Structure formats: C-alpha cells, structure tokens
Amino acid sequence: MQRHSWKDSSYYINQIYVEESCLHLDYTQEIIHRAQLPWSVVPDRQKPNSLADDYVENLSAGKRQLYLCMNRGVFFKPCPGTREYQCCDYQVLNTGTNCPIDCVYCILQAYLNNPWLTFYVNTEPLFKELTESLSGHPELFFRVGTGEFTDSLAIDRLTGLSRRLVPFFAHWDNAVLELKTKSAVIDNLADLPHNGRTVVAWSLNSPSIMKSQEIRSATLQERLDAARQCAEWGYKLAFHFDPIIEHPGWRAGYAATIDALFATVPAEAIAWISLGALRFLPSLKEIGIKRFPASTIYFNEFVQGLDGKSRYFRPNRVEMYLSIHRRLKEKAASTTCIYFCMESDEIWQEVMGFVPAAHGGLPKMLDRAVRGS
Numbered sequence: 001m002q003r004h005s006w007k008d009s010s011y012y013i014n015q016i017y018v019e020e021s022c023l024h025l026d027y028t029q030e031i032i033h034r035a036q037l038p039w040s041v042v043p044d045r046q047k048p049n050s051l052a053d054d055y056v057e058n059l060s061a062g063k064r065q066l067y068l069c070m071n072r073g074v075f076f077k078p079c080p081g082t083r084e085y086q087c088c089d090y091q092v093l094n095t096g097t098n099c100p101i102d103c104v105y106c107i108l109q110a111y112l113n114n115p116w117l118t119f120y121v122n123t124e125p126l127f128k129e130l131t132e133s134l135s136g137h138p139e140l141f142f143r144v145g146t147g148e149f150t151d152s153l154a155i156d157r158l159t160g161l162s163r164r165l166v167p168f169f170a171h172w173d174n175a176v177l178e179l180k181t182k183s184a185v186i187d188n189l190a191d192l193p194h195n196g197r198t199v200v201a202w203s204l205n206s207p208s209i210m211k212s213q214e215i216r217s218a219t220l221q222e223r224l225d226a227a228r229q230c231a232e233w234g235y236k237l238a239f240h241f242d243p244i245i246e247h248p249g250w251r252a253g254y255a256a257t258i259d260a261l262f263a264t265v266p267a268e269a270i271a272w273i274s275l276g277a278l279r280f281l282p283s284l285k286e287i288g289i290k291r292f293p294a295s296t297i298y299f300n301e302f303v304q305g306l307d308g309k310s311r312y313f314r315p316n317r318v319e320m321y322l323s324i325h326r327r328l329k330e331k332a333a334s335t336t337c338i339y340f341c342m343e344s345d346e347i348w349q350e351v352m353g354f355v356p357a358a359h360g361g362l363p364k365m366l367d368r369a370v371r372g373s
C-alpha cells in the first residue's frame with residue numbers, strides 16, 4: 001500500500017517474532033492482538049532468521065520485522081556521554097533497539113549488529129529497577145529517556161508502552177521522563193495522568209534534511225501539530241536540533257524550521273531545546289554510504305573529536321550554532337533551557353556567552369527548566 005504520510009511508521013512492520021519464553025506474557029499477547037500481523041515463535045536466545053548474517057545489507061528488511069523478546073541485561077543505566085564534553089547527565093531506559101524510521105545518520109547502524117526491531121516485553125524487571133533507583137536516591141533528580149537505542153514513540157501504537165511509563169513517572173517527585181520521537185504517534189498520551197512528569201520531545205532539522213535523510217519520519221508540520229496537541233494536554237515539550245547538518249541552504253532551512261516551531265507551539269511549553277552538530281563513529285560513514293548512495297552528508301570535511309567521533313571543524317560548527325542559537329533566542333521563552341549536546345566549554349562560551357558551570361552545571365540547568373525552580 002502506498003502511504004502519503006509517515007506520521008506512524010509502525011505501519012511499515014509486516015511480521016512479528018516472539019521469543020518462546022515471552023509468549024505467555026500478557027504484554028506479548030496484548031501486542032500480538034493489537035498488531036494483527038503474522039507472527040511466529042523463535043526458540044529462546046535464537047535469532048528469528050538469517051538476516052543478521054549480512055547485517056548492513058539486511059538492515060532495511062529488518063526494519064519491517066518486530067522481535068518481541070526478553071531483556072536479560074540491565075534496563076536502566078546512565079547515558080554513555082564522554083568525559084571530554086559537557087554531558088547532560090541523562091539516564092537511559094533501554095526498552096528495545098532500532099526503529100522503523102530510517103535516518104541516514106542513525107548511529108545505531110554502526111552500534112547494533114542485529115537488523116530486527118527488538119522490543120523487550122519482560123517489563124517487570126524494568127519497573128523494579130526504576131523503583132529501586134528512584135526510591136533509593138530521593139536526593140537526586142533523574143531525567144530518564146527511552147530514545148537512546150530506539151525512537152520513543154515510533155512503535156507505541158503497537159506496544160502501548162507510553163501508557164505504562166507515563167503514569168509510573170507521574171508518581172515520582174524526583175524524576176522526569178522524556179519521550180523523544182520523529183513520529184507523530186501521540187494518541188496513547190491523550191488521557192494519561194502525567195502530572196507534569198513527562199516531557200514529549202521531537203527531533204527537528206531543516207525541512208530538506210527531514211525529507212531526504214529521515215526516511216519514514218513525520219513531516220515538520222506533523223511533528224509540530226503533534227507537539228501542540230501534547231501541550232494542550234498539559235505536557236511539557238522539548239526539541240532537539242540534532243544532528244545539525246551542513247548542506248546547501250542550511251541557514252534558511254533551519255530558520256524556516258524555527259519559525260514554524262514558534263508559529264505552531266506555545267513557547268512557554270518548551271522545557272529545553274538542544275543543539276548538536278553531526279558527529280559519527282568512523283565506521284558509520286562506510287555503512288551510511290553503502291545504504292544511502294544518493295546521500296552526500298558524509299562527503300564533507302571532518303575532524304576527529306576527543307571522543308573518537310568525526311565532527312565538522314570548529315569554525316563551521318560555531319557558524320551554524322550562532323545562526324540557529326540567535327534565532328532561537330529571539331523567539332524562545334526565558335524559561336526554556338537552550339543547550340549543547342556534547343560540546344566543550346569553549347564552544348559554549350563562544351556561542352552562548354557563558355559556560356554551564358556559571359549556572360550550576362548543565363544537569364542543574366535542565367533540572368531547573370523542567371521543575372520550574
């Protein structure tokens with residue numbers, strides 16, 4: 001079926017696999033029932049099929065197959081930031097890997113080695129880990145995100161995970177959940193008792209990058225309309241200009257996105273906005289070029305950063321940041337925290353005119369933005 005919109009990329013999925021020991025779980029049955037797709041059982045700890053034998057070649061095919069399986073590792077852990085750059089102190093909730101959207105720059109292409117979409121259905125230990133961490137450290141404030149190894153809402157129509165997570169976080173004073181997406185899948189959020197403890201976030205880019213490099217993602221206006229709806233439901237919002245990509249017309253493109261953002265969404269609803277220029281592991285370049293031969297984003301001059309990732313040269317990054325930051329500052333509410341994801345103090349100073357330490361550090365700045373104190 002030819003679709004005219006990818007507000008919800010879960011419609012791309014056409015097959016479900018279930019790890020045998022998960023079959024009896026109510027949650028598994030719920031998802032199978034909701035999806036109405038062909039499904040089959042896979043013996044424990046086995047792979048659904050041979051797609052992993054040629055991972056890169058089969059990544060596109062893997063994005064149509066959802067593997068409901070067991071997470072035998074840890075669900076909740078700190079984001080793997082690096083010591084060399086200012087990190088936002090994020091806690092990652094690992095609910096599954098990969099997503100049906102296909103971004104040319106997606107770091108997961110180089111990070112994963114299985115092509116299927118995986119979703120962990122054994123959520124009992126997930127909530128146990130969360131409860132232990134949050135109750136064990138009432139003195140800390142946790143910012144928790146599910147969008148590190150997947151898109152937080154892209155398959156929510158099938159999993160309904162948001163309907164479990166959002167009410168859970170509503171009960172905690174020392175935590176906030178961030179659901180980060182490039183979809184417009186928000187129906188499950190409509191009637192949830194969120195208590196201001198969930199931030200719904202969208203990654204944004206220039207319109208031409210969204211269209212050409214983020215395959216099966218929602219359009220700019222679809223994302224912004226969904227954000228406005230979430231604000232009407234009382235959710236706080238966030239936006240991530242990440243990765244900022246140098247491309248012909250980037251200045252006008254990012255300006256157009258910022259203008260559309262503030263024309264659609266109430267500025268006061270936005271807790272934070274991040275900026276991050278394209279950065280990638282060297283191994284991603286080869287995969288990206290192989291999978292997306294028409295894309296030119298990897299054909300630029302890059303320098304290796306302190307974290308081993310390729311980045312644009314500093315003057316190029318600063319030029320883009322200055323342009324985008326200036327426009328954001330003109331329109332953003334004074335309570336919105338605009339910050340860099342993984343940049344040095346020198347860049348902060350040059351673009352924003354201060355370093356995070358002057359405001360108590362980046363984690364504190366973000367905590368204030370969402371708690372309003």
Ligand code: SF4
Nearest residue numbers: 099101102103106150
């Ligand atoms: S939406 Fe996120 S997880 Fe999905 S392909 Fe794009 S970058 Fe990767």
